Amino acid sequence: MNNSYRAIWNERALTPESAMAAVDGSSNEEILRHTGRWSADQVTTALDITDTDHVLELGCGVGRIGRELADRCAHWTGVDISENMLTHARKRLVEFENTSFYALERSALDKVDGDSIDKAYSIAVFCHMDKEDLYLYLQDLHRVVKPGGLIFVETWNLVHPVGWRRWAFEPKVWSESDQTQRKDVGRNQFCTPEEFELYVSKAGFEVLANYHESQSLQIVAGKGLSETAIAGQVARLRTHKSEIAYSPLYAELYAQFVDVIFGVQHARDMFLFMQEHADTPEVALYQPYVLSLWHKNSELWGEIPTP
Ligand SMILES: C[S@@+](CC[C@H](N)C(=O)[O-])C[C@H]1O[C@@H](n2cnc3c(N)ncnc32)[C@H](O)[C@@H]1O
Known part of the structure; x- marks a missing residue:
């Protein structure tokens, strides 16, 4: 330590x-x-x-x-x-x-x-x-x-x-x-x-x-x-x-992201949530960020979705 x-x-x-x-x-x-x-x-x-x-x-x-x-x-x-x-x-x-x-x-x-x-x-x-x-x-x-x-x-x-x-x-x-x-x-x-x-x-x-x-x-x-x-x-x-x-939507995206990182939620579910909230500045921030991490973790997270 x-x-x-x-x-x-x-x-x-x-x-x-x-x-x-x-x-x-x-x-x-x-x-x-x-x-x-x-x-x-x-x-x-x-x-x-x-x-x-x-x-x-x-x-x-x-x-x-x-x-x-x-x-x-x-x-x-x-x-x-x-x-x-x-x-x-x-x-x-x-x-x-x-x-x-x-x-x-x-x-x-x-x-x-x-x-x-x-x-x-x-x-x-x-x-x-x-x-x-x-x-x-x-x-x-x-x-x-x-x-x-x-x-x-x-x-x-x-x-x-x-x-x-x-x-x-x-x-x-x-x-x-x-x-x-x-x-x-x-x-x-x-x-x-x-x-x-x-x-x-x-x-x-x-x-x-x-x-x-x-x-x-x-x-x-x-x-x-x-x-x-x-x-x-x-x-x-x-x-x-x-x-x-930070907005409530930002907080929700952050919560889901933490759950993805700690293995509590699958990235696919977060991706679906982002698609439901497309055209918001928060999703415009998070989507490329999560997708780039998906490229690094594709073995674990599975096939990379298309935005
Ligand atoms: C999570 S990073 C954030 C960097 C930057 N503010 C940003 O948002 O991109 C935390 C930064 O704080 C610095 N840091 C951590 N503890 C510190 C301390 N006790 N005094 C000064 N800087 C510290 C780290 O070296 C690191 O660069």
């Missing part, structure tokens, strides 16, 4: 393929860009990113999102605990001159100056660390973000039925593990909406939106905003909720 964040994520990122699989399960560059565009659109709307913004991603992985965001902002900085992830990210973003990368040494943004970042985000990262580390990072995000700046952070939602089902796999896996060893530090971890909001607000941020109607908790928060700015951001985030928050 591995007890260092860096060691475990470096090991997961030994090759470009394993790194891609570790960031979001994508099986090739085309699918990675497809999911990256979806996430980048969420981030762009959540943070109202403009071409004058200096944007930071905490836990940038292979730059899945950064690659799609770099030409929407003035400068994009990616930081990560894993040097191997950053090696892949540097290569994937080589054509963008407005990018920088830093390897983190601990749960702090030591190489980033205070009050230097307009907008910061972290996707699929806080769900892989202990709460102490999550809180230390939030505190340091508060140091590096400029007054008036925004953050967008997410983790797993323990209280949503799909979040709970995902969590229930963790004790099951642990019950079958060698319990003389410490748990994997990179395992999935979960919060309630109130708990996540507490960490964000205790770190000094004003919470502007807390979307919690899916398997993910997504919080947008600001630093040092005036009352008028807060009211404006809250109204903006309410208007754009459907472009940022």
Whole structure:
């Protein structure tokens, strides 16, 4: 069992393929860009990113999102605990001159100056660390973000039925593990909406939106905003909720996908469900993703269906 964040994520990122699989399960560059565009659109709307913004991603992985965001902002900085992830990210973003990368040494943004970042985000990262580390990072995000700046952070939602089902796999896996060893530090971890909001607000941020109607908790928060700015951001985030928050259909697709991965449901049934919901943005996201995994698992999943 591995007890260092860096060691475990470096090991997961030994090759470009394993790194891609570790960031979001994508099986090739085309699918990675497809999911990256979806996430980048969420981030762009959540943070109202403009071409004058200096944007930071905490836990940038292979730059899945950064690659799609770099030409929407003035400068994009990616930081990560894993040097191997950053090696892949540097290569994937080589054509963008407005990018920088830093390897983190601990749960702090030591190489980033205070009050230097307009907008910061972290996707699929806080769900892989202990709460102490999550809180230390939030505190340091508060140091590096400029007054008036925004953050967008997410983790797993323990209280949503799909979040709970995902969590229930963790004790099951642990019950079958060698319990003389410490748990994997990179395992999935979960919060309630109130708990996540507490960490964000205790770190000094004003919470502007807390979307919690899916398997993910997504919080947008600001630093040092005036009352008028807060009211404006809250109204903006309410208007754009459907472009940022995961929908019930997304949560259902995610639940079915987890069941497929854990062998509870056959991929064929998920495929039939997707055909019933064709012409939705959620299926447009999931269908190519599931089909590409089917190509990798065709021995197990059987004949690949035609969309
Ligand atoms: C599931 S990947 C997500 C990557 C990227 N945010 C994305 O959505 O494509 C998690 C990333 O968080 C990084 N990470 C894990 N634990 C970390 C920690 N304690 N500090 C900083 N980064 C960490 C990993 O190296 C990995 O790149």
